[in-house]
Amino acid sequence: MSDPILVTENLEKRFGGVVAASEISLSLYPGETVAVIGSNGAGKTTFVNMVTGYLKPSSGTIRFRGRDITGSSPRKTAQAGIRRSFQISQIFPQLTALENMMMAEIAAADGKGGLRATALTDTRMKTGRAVLDRFGLSQHADARVGTLPQGVKKQLDIAMAAIDDPALILLDEPTSGVSVDEKIEMMERVIEPLKADDATLLFIEHDMDIVTRFAERTVAFYEGKILSDGPTAEVLADTEVRRYVIGGVHA
Amino acid sequence: MMKTDFRREPLYIAILAGLLILGFFLPSWLRFLLQTAMAGGLVAVGVSLQMRAGLVNFGQGLYYALGGYAVGMLAAQAGITDIFLLLIAAVVVSTVAGVILGLLLSRYREIFYAMLSLAVSMILYGLLVKAAWLGSTDGFNIPSLSYLGWTPSRAVRPDVYYITTAILTVLACLATARYLTSGAGMLCEAVAENEIRLEYLGANPRKVAFIVIVVAAALSGLGGGLLAMSTGHVDPLMTNWTTSGGFVFVALLAGRGSTIAPMIGFFLLELVRNYALDLAPNAWQMILGAVMLMVILLLPEGLWSLVERRRKA
Amino acid sequence: MLKFTAIMLDGMNYAAWLFLVAVGLTLIYGVMRILNIAHGAFYAIGAYVCASALGVFYAAGLPGALAFAVMGVVALVAGVIVGLAVERGVLRFLYGRDEVLMVLVTYALFLILEDAVKLIWGVESYFVYQPYAYFGFIEINGLPYQVYDLMIVALAIVLGIALWFWLERSRMGRMTTAVVADREISAAMGINVTRIFATTFAIGTVFAVIGGVVTAPKISVTPGIGAEVIILAFAVVVVGGLGSIPGAAIGALFAGYARAMSVHLAPAYELFAIYAVMAVVLAIRPHGLFARASGRKI
Numbered sequence: 001m002s003d004p005i006l007v008t009e010n011l012e013k014r015f016g017g018v019v020a021a022s023e024i025s026l027s028l029y030p031g032e033t034v035a036v037i038g039s040n041g042a043g044k045t046t047f048v049n050m051v052t053g054y055l056k057p058s059s060g061t062i063r064f065r066g067r068d069i070t071g072s073s074p075r076k077t078a079q080a081g082i083r084r085s086f087q088i089s090q091i092f093p094q095l096t097a098l099e100n101m102m103m104a105e106i107a108a109a110d111g112k113g114g115l116r117a118t119a120l121t122d123t124r125m126k127t128g129r130a131v132l133d134r135f136g137l138s139q140h141a142d143a144r145v146g147t148l149p150q151g152v153k154k155q156l157d158i159a160m161a162a163i164d165d166p167a168l169i170l171l172d173e174p175t176s177g178v179s180v181d182e183k184i185e186m187m188e189r190v191i192e193p194l195k196a197d198d199a200t201l202l203f204i205e206h207d208m209d210i211v212t213r214f215a216e217r218t219v220a221f222y223e224g225k226i227l228s229d230g231p232t233a234e235v236l237a238d239t240e241v242r243r244y245v246i247g248g249v250h251a
Numbered sequence: 252m253m254k255t256d257f258r259r260e261p262l263y264i265a266i267l268a269g270l271l272i273l274g275f276f277l278p279s280w281l282r283f284l285l286q287t288a289m290a291g292g293l294v295a296v297g298v299s300l301q302m303r304a305g306l307v308n309f310g311q312g313l314y315y316a317l318g319g320y321a322v323g324m325l326a327a328q329a330g331i332t333d334i335f336l337l338l339i340a341a342v343v344v345s346t347v348a349g350v351i352l353g354l355l356l357s358r359y360r361e362i363f364y365a366m367l368s369l370a371v372s373m374i375l376y377g378l379l380v381k382a383a384w385l386g387s388t389d390g391f392n393i394p395s396l397s398y399l400g401w402t403p404s405r406a407v408r409p410d411v412y413y414i415t416t417a418i419l420t421v422l423a424c425l426a427t428a429r430y431l432t433s434g435a436g437m438l439c440e441a442v443a444e445n446e447i448r449l450e451y452l453g454a455n456p457r458k459v460a461f462i463v464i465v466v467a468a469a470l471s472g473l474g475g476g477l478l479a480m481s482t483g484h485v486d487p488l489m490t491n492w493t494t495s496g497g498f499v500f501v502a503l504l505a506g507r508g509s510t511i512a513p514m515i516g517f518f519l520l521e522l523v524r525n526y527a528l529d530l531a532p533n534a535w536q537m538i539l540g541a542v543m544l545m546v547i548l549l550l551p552e553g554l555w556s557l558v559e560r561r562r563k564a
Numbered sequence: 565m566l567k568f569t570a571i572m573l574d575g576m577n578y579a580a581w582l583f584l585v586a587v588g589l590t591l592i593y594g595v596m597r598i599l600n601i602a603h604g605a606f607y608a609i610g611a612y613v614c615a616s617a618l619g620v621f622y623a624a625g626l627p628g629a630l631a632f633a634v635m636g637v638v639a640l641v642a643g644v645i646v647g648l649a650v651e652r653g654v655l656r657f658l659y660g661r662d663e664v665l666m667v668l669v670t671y672a673l674f675l676i677l678e679d680a681v682k683l684i685w686g687v688e689s690y691f692v693y694q695p696y697a698y699f700g701f702i703e704i705n706g707l708p709y710q711v712y713d714l715m716i717v718a719l720a721i722v723l724g725i726a727l728w729f730w731l732e733r734s735r736m737g738r739m740t741t742a743v744v745a746d747r748e749i750s751a752a753m754g755i756n757v758t759r760i761f762a763t764t765f766a767i768g769t770v771f772a773v774i775g776g777v778v779t780a781p782k783i784s785v786t787p788g789i790g791a792e793v794i795i796l797a798f799a800v801v802v803v804g805g806l807g808s809i810p811g812a813a814i815g816a817l818f819a820g821y822a823r824a825m826s827v828h829l830a831p832a833y834e835l836f837a838i839y840a841v842m843a844v845v846l847a848i849r850p851h852g853l854f855a856r857a858s859g860r861k862i
Contacts, residue, residue: 052451078453090451092444103441106434107454115434115462120258163452307664309671358850361664362599362806366798370839373795377835492791496671503668533682540675544654547669 003066005030005200006051006082006168011060013046020046021224024060028168033191033201035211035232038221038245044204045087047221048170052084053077065167078108081167087176089157093146097137097156100145101128104160134193135159151178151186158190162197169194171203175210183207187214208236208246220245257436260428260510264421267511271417279409286413286481288521289420291315291498292514293474296427297467298502299513300436304463305443307365310372311498313352314345314468316379316490318475321345323393323485324385332397334415338476345472346465353464357457372490379487390486393479416477423473424510427466431510435462493536500539504546569705571824577713579820580720581779585793586800587727587812588771594744594807595764597663598655601670603772604794605677606646610776611785612681613642615690618780622694631695639777640770647769651762659761674790682787689784696781716778723771724813731809740764744807799838803845805852814853818845 004027011024021043028034036044049055051062053074062070064080072080092100105127106119132138135155140148145156154174161169174190175183191214194201205211211218211232218235220228222244228235235241274285294315301308318341325331325340356367380388395402403411430436438459441449446456479485488494501520505512527535589603617638618631650673658669699711730737742750743760751757775793783789800819804811819838826837833840845853 074450075453075455078451084451090445090448092441092448094444095440103438104448104452106437107441107449107452109434110438110452110454110458115438115458117434118429118432119434119437120256120432160448160452305664307667362667363802363851365664365667366599366802370795370798370802370842374835374839381835492795496675499668499671533687534679536675537679537683540672540679543672543675544669547665547672548657 002030004028005065007063008047008051009061009063011047011050011062012058013043013050013055014058019224021050023225026219026226026229028200028202030167030200031198032217033195033215034203035215035218036202036204036221037206037208037211037218037241038227042221042245043224044221045172046224048084048172048202048204051077052082052170078166082170083161083163083166083168084170085154085157085161085172085174087172089150089153091145091153091156091160094144096140096142097132097145097148098125098128098141100156100160101131101163104163108164131159131163134196135162136189151182154178155186155190158194162194162199165197166199168200168202171201173204173206175205175207183210184213212236257428257431260431261425263509263511264424264428267424267514268417268421271421274417275410275413282413283409283481284521284525285518286416287478288518289416289514290474290478290481291521292501292517293420293423293477294471295498295501295505295513295517296424296510297470297474298498299505299507299510300427300431300439300463300467300470302502303443303507304439304460305360306460306463307361307368307499308467308495309365309369309492309499310490310495311368311467311471312490312492312495313368313372313375314348314471315475315478315494315498316375316485316487317348318342318345318472319479319485319489320379320385320475321472322476322479323391326393326396327391332394332402333400334396334398334480337396337480338419338473341472341476341479342469343472345475346469348472349465349468353461353468357461357464360460369492369495372495373492375490376487376492379490386486388487390484390488393483393485395483396480412481416481419473419477420514423470424514427470427510430466435459439463497539500543503543506550566705566707567828569707571821571828573704573707573709573713574827575817575821575824576717577820578823579816580717581775582796582800582820583720583724583813583816584716584771584778585775586797586804586816587724587809588768588775589797590801590804590807590809590812591727591771592765592768593801594809595740596659596761598666598670599663599806600768601667601794602650602673602677603670603768603797604790604792605674605681606643606769606772607776607779607793608681608787608790609646609677610639610642610773611780611783611789612685612690612776613638613773614777614780615692615785616685618692618694619690622692628694628698631698635695635777639774642777643770643773644766646773647766648762650769651765655765656758656761674794678787678790681790687787689786690780691784692781694781712781719774719778723774724809727767727809736760736763796838799842802852803842805854805856807856808852808854811852811854 006028009025012022013020024043024047036047038044046055050057053072053076056071060070061068064082067080069077069080092103095103102124105124129138129141132141135158137152137155137159140152145153154177158171158174175186178186187210191201203215215232217230218232219226220235220241227244228238228241236246274282277285294311297314298308298311321341321344322337325337331337352371356364359367379385385391395408398411438449438454442456442459449456475489497520501513501516505516524535527538585607589600592598592600614635617634621631621634654669654673658666696710696712699715701708701710703709731741732738739750739755740760742755743757747757800812800815803818804813804815818841822837822841823834826834849855
């Protein structure tokens, strides 16, 4: 197996007396698609927040592509090649979908001194449209995204995270807020272009159907610790995982 | 299509240039009004730029005054009368101030930025008013200026100053348009909309804010210098909250669609003020305030949005 | 020793005045998220109305002691009328809009009210010094100290405590605190947010007007006092933390004593004293001493 792309060792996060996460040690390998499950407060988002720089770990290390990124700011982790989408989609509501994509592209170029160059070019608009196309968002290109349905906003959030072909993408509950019958379709529409770039994918999910269908590996969190980590079918069949996370028999 | 395609700016600026050429032939009082309006218009453009990033600067007059006083002090006290040197000095001084204040204030947004920018401009006001050697509230006059050694005669002076102002204004607008199509210029709107998203994409919202503050400062300093040249006089009112308020008013009214919108807007403002001060000197601010309220309630995107709507239809 | 006493007394005076002038601003922001630039105009209106009312009062030859009652009534009535007029007449149509937009709105209102004052009262100065001299002065360490100033300090303390009590103990006060914490949930729990807003704005306005009313006998009332005051109020509120009433008190103390020290020890820097304090505080705590902690956004 090739070298892991992300290695966390004994990550711990305390807020005063509360331990939100502890002993988080895991490795992600290039090209993997990993699902992270666990009840609310189990530490899933805390983990993602530490990896993306929103939270500084109380102890432990995070190495990305061999480099120590523990405690780096969100900006630095993004520049290193880690991107994320959010539970509440973080988009530019007053701008159109095309403008959102263009802003994302320009922003991604900032790290490489891209602010001085002329940014409003036909090439950029073409690339923007192309990305929207890949994610099935073309029909919204000229619509103000603030008025679009929740599912579309989340897709856009994910599409923006995919700008610049990041090596690692973390999706925080990508299908939350999306209606049950649309979930699978939406995931298919985003997973496909993301996988096409051979990115490593990690997504937090509560819907076990989505987990089974899209992730070959699953990590289960419980009370701030990793309860189980392995091939999806095995993890979901694990008795402890069933007791503490999934809650009994799941259809 | 982009909401506002600033690549179209040079077209509008060409229209402005055309208007300014025609303006050369206006009756002298009206042409002078146009000239001083261009100077103030640059400051309004500066306010408008910052507004795109969500920063409302209620004290842009600070840079306007710094530019004007730089010209005034160098000319009246250091004996430097070359226009090119003076205007460069005006821009340098205001840009340096922009860098310092930008470093201090670029972390603030919205109302905090508004309050602090207002406070800083009034500190300068207080300083200037207390400075007896600078003429206190009266300010001081500026000797006649020269161009690389040639001092225009009295007769030609108004023409020369008008042409200088017109050319520099057009150049400043072109530079602004270039800025607006650059990455830093475009990201301003993103900063106003969602800084978190920007950070998680690897961008630095604070840097974007810093840049727009400095660009606006430079424009305003040039405006102040041009005003000093045109009127031959500077006084502390340039940095008073009432002056700054005028720029905010115009920027709000004009909307964000084009650099020439605040320029034309400021000209119209000065024109109306010219008449209003004769008719109702104690109601001018009231009229401004009432119009501002109406614009906020009815046309949140400013008057330029009417132009855009018609184009789209 | 003399200088020390002078600084102590002046600082106290100035702090009390700053508190009266700033607390309404911070209260309104805290509850309604509106930075009310028109606050300065309310102050000016208070001063002018006081000057006019007392002008009539003294012309009618009524006993001097009653003047204070007049001032109190004037402050309450003017404050409530102006506050409700602005809130019901303009602001309530704009609730929920962008905070920056609200600043532009209150700025526009400031412009309108400033000229309204000029139209009603003209541009000459008004003097109504009688209340200031009424109680004479006492001597502290050999320095003359107007009893009126002591009364302002007492008033600031009493009103400050009263406001705190109201917010902590009274029913409406506690509902107001709830609205500060979370507007939506308060409404969902049945709190009449509209009534809270109207009441809060009226209270904030009354405080501004009180500031103007008690100051009128000490100054010449002219156009422009509103603009001067709003800048100072900003400085105090920024130092204390927007929305915090204890913050306004501490900010007023810092600023008041900074100015007093500057006036007596380094008069050339008087203008900067308050802003220097502001700069120092902001360098350590960028959003003021008692700024509200902001919640998680993602």
